[in-house]
Amino acid sequence: xxxxxxxxxxxxxxxxLLPCSIEGGTVLLECANRHRATAPIPRDDLARRAAGSWVAxxxxxxxxxxxxxxxxxxxxxxxxx
Numbered sequence: 917x918x919x920x921x922x923x924x925x926x927x928x929x930x931x932x933l934l935p936c937s938i939e940g941g942t943v944l945l946e947c948a949n950r951h952r953a954t955a956p957i958p959r960d961d962l963a964r965r966a967a968g969s970w971v972a973x974x975x976x977x978x979x980x981x982x983x984x985x986x987x988x989x990x991x992x993x994x995x996x997x
């Protein structure tokens with residue numbers, strides 16, 4: 917069950933589980949140790965918005981990393997030279 921801040925506790929290591937995607941009425945959560953869990957989308961509007969915010973921030977972070985690092989095509993082209 918998600919807390920109002922959109923997180924939960926990992927059953928395996930007790931670290932916080934953070935939402936990483938929302939699909940088909942289910943929130944996929946992942947902890948720093950890459951343990952995964954799922955939870956239904958909360959009915960509470962505040963918790964639902966918090967989970968969506970975690971997913972959006974994760975997406976923005978991944979986008980920034982890809983922008984900073986470039987693509988794998990760039991690496992392959994440099995290797996071929």
